[in-house]
Amino acid sequence: MPEGHTVHRLARTLGGLFGGQALRVSSPQGRFAAGADLLDGATLVAAEAWGKHLFLGFERSGPSLGPGGTATALWLRVHLGLYGAWTFAGDGSADVVHAIGAPRRRIGERDSVPADVPGHRARADDAAGEWVAPEPRGAVRVRLLGPHAVADLTGPAACEVVDDEEKARVEDRLGPDPIRDDGGRSSLADARDDFVARVRRSRVAVGQQLMDQGVVAGVGNIYRAEALFRAGIDPLRPGRDVAADALAGLWDDLVVLMRDGARTGAIVTTRAEHRDGPAVVDDPAGRRRTRQNTDGSPDAVPPEDAFYVYHRDGLPCRVCGAPVLTKELAARNLFWCGACQG
């Protein structure tokens, strides 16, 4: 999925695109018709993420945020699961991201493309000059339509309207989130202690625990493999046998990696000295140039150089040259270096 960094990015994107606006909410696919009715016409007053859960807060009577704040009446809770995704289009008044979500639909996740990219442009009505949202494509569970932009959600594992209490109940089940300012605890340091304690009170393999959202929220299959590699921790080692300071270091690294992912939209865990070097490609004009990604960073990393071990089974470890190993753990493919991760 869409790991936690993607969901935080979504919260920021949706908040920026629709915050403070009354939205038309619908379910073109029909499967969320009842929920859409509850939210239609309400104003988006909050957009938050905790781990892989996205919460969009709606207020019926408009954003009446008094001094003490205002209780948000309703929340739309979305979990993308393995293949959920949001796609966006707009009238060009703001840069609109093309899509954020499942890998294959995420073509433009790092792109902040102008809204007039062919095929994603909102059609302008010539006569009135008024923006018209494009027709929904595919099985769109939810459509959020504002005056200048539209967001379509497809394939979510969860999509429901909840109240404050139900939202709190979901959050109570979640471990600390490395991307949240305070980690979801009273401070980031407390969040780290919580993480370390949770891992160490179980003999379940640390590589399995990292996928447990009650241990740490937001980590998925890529971050688990990559963070364990960077920490030099054997994924199969029982949690209680991993040194506390090693786990603390792992947490600190997750904070850096995942916040970076949320900022750029791409997961890159390799250090420059461990990459194969600048990749050279032919650009459309036929010139040879160094490949770059599109987040604006001049030293952006091509996807094939982004990971140490994820999907690199059989290839030589970037650090020691030993073949990268793979094994199914907790119904997901685990990747690691048997030599570096003792």
Add this chain to the structure above:
DNA sequence: GCTGCATGATGAG
């Protein structure tokens, strides 16, 4: 056209 995957999570047995 069809099949098999994919950065997930849950519930039953």
Add this chain to the structure above:
DNA sequence: TCATCCTGCAGCA
């Protein structure tokens, strides 16, 4: 541990 749900796309015929 398995089956199941959510959907689109790459890789095949």
